[in-house]
Amino acid sequence: MNRAKLFENIKKIQSRIAAACLRAGRNPKDIVLVAVTKQVDPANIIEAHHFGLTNFGENTIQEASLKISTLKVEANWHFIGHLQKNKLNKAISLNFSLIQSIDSLELAQLLDEKLRPTGAIQNVLLEINIAKEPQKHGFDPQELPLVFEEISKLKNIKPLGLMTMGPEKENSEAMRPYFREAKKIFDSLTKKTPLEILSMGMSNNFEVAIEEGATMVRVGRAMFEGE
Numbered sequence: 001m002n003r004a005k006l007f008e009n010i011k012k013i014q015s016r017i018a019a020a021c022l023r024a025g026r027n028p029k030d031i032v033l034v035a036v037t038k039q040v041d042p043a044n045i046i047e048a049h050h051f052g053l054t055n056f057g058e059n060t061i062q063e064a065s066l067k068i069s070t071l072k073v074e075a076n077w078h079f080i081g082h083l084q085k086n087k088l089n090k091a092i093s094l095n096f097s098l099i100q101s102i103d104s105l106e107l108a109q110l111l112d113e114k115l116r117p118t119g120a121i122q123n124v125l126l127e128i129n130i131a132k133e134p135q136k137h138g139f140d141p142q143e144l145p146l147v148f149e150e151i152s153k154l155k156n157i158k159p160l161g162l163m164t165m166g167p168e169k170e171n172s173e174a175m176r177p178y179f180r181e182a183k184k185i186f187d188s189l190t191k192k193t194p195l196e197i198l199s200m201g202m203s204n205n206f207e208v209a210i211e212e213g214a215t216m217v218r219v220g221r222a223m224f225e226g227e
Ligand SMILES: *Cc1c(COP(=O)(O)O)cnc(C)c1O
Pocket: 036, 038, 059, 080, 081, 165, 202, 203, 204, 218, 219, 220, 221, 222
């Protein structure tokens, strides 16, 4: 895609974020926009970085590795896909600023174990399967409080909050109850341990997610689609 179209897309997304914040009485500065760059041409990632974006999300370790090593832009890379146990060493070597998709206690424990000798502390989010869809990864909302407590005891990973995708609904309004439920869980956890990040909302529904309390949105197609 050409840079004019990309810049137009980014500006549009930023103004839609601002408008959603206005409706919700929130400050746009409190929303982090993560550009989801899976399958995006590296040249476009560099352009988005020139435009001022600094948070990029990838959903496979292989693609993330390729882009992080070749692009060398000053940026925060987020991992947002299902993390396989046999990719943990590689994931650690990539130094993600945030792994958003911790979806089992076993994965958290293994990651912690592998990090221990390095002394590094990895920031993570726990992924909730908010609609309890059998085909989706993530914790069951009911099990989350207990799991969160267990993961909080681990020394080399630091849970900063929650991430959810929610069911794929074309109609963004249909997502509202799921986002609201995720915010409720986030707030109840926050009573014990103040959390910073609630990552929810994608191209089709980020405005509703912001209205319901998202602090981070992950946008791909709305940014990178077009001629
Ligand atoms: C692809 C993806 C996104 C972005 O989706 P779009 O519809 O392209 O905005 C967000 N989060 C995760 C986990 C993804 O895999």
